[in-house]
Amino acid sequence: MATIEWEKKVSKKDLADAEQYLRLIFEPKDVTRAMEKFEKQRARIEKFKVRDILRASDNELKPETNEDVKKQFVKMFEGEALVPILIVRKNQKLFIADGYHRMCAAYYLNEDAEMHCVLVGI
DSSP states (O other): OOOOOOOOOOHHHHHHHHHHHHHSSHHHHHHHHHHHHHHHTOOOOOOHHHHHHHHHHTTOOTTHHHHHHHHHHHHHTOOOOOEEEEEETTEEEEEEEEEHHHHHHHHHHOOTTTEEEEEEEE
């Protein structure tokens, strides 16, 4: 079974991707607050089991045949370090701001795998 390697912090590109997604679901003031917290905490990594993130975020898994999920599998099996996923907690609900396909691939690899995350509350 492949081991998941992780980057030490979140990249600027991933922060930008997260902001684009959050702009679709939150009010501008909430996006600003979340992004400020991500900037401050982008190297503060927490670890949670992938199955718990999936359940708590109420997301559905993309199929293993999804192109983006397959790309993450390739990275995992080649030993490439993955960027931690970005999660926002608001009103007792979790939103995966960036890293959804990484989460799906990790779940298929091992549902007990520890995901590296940056979690902020707004």
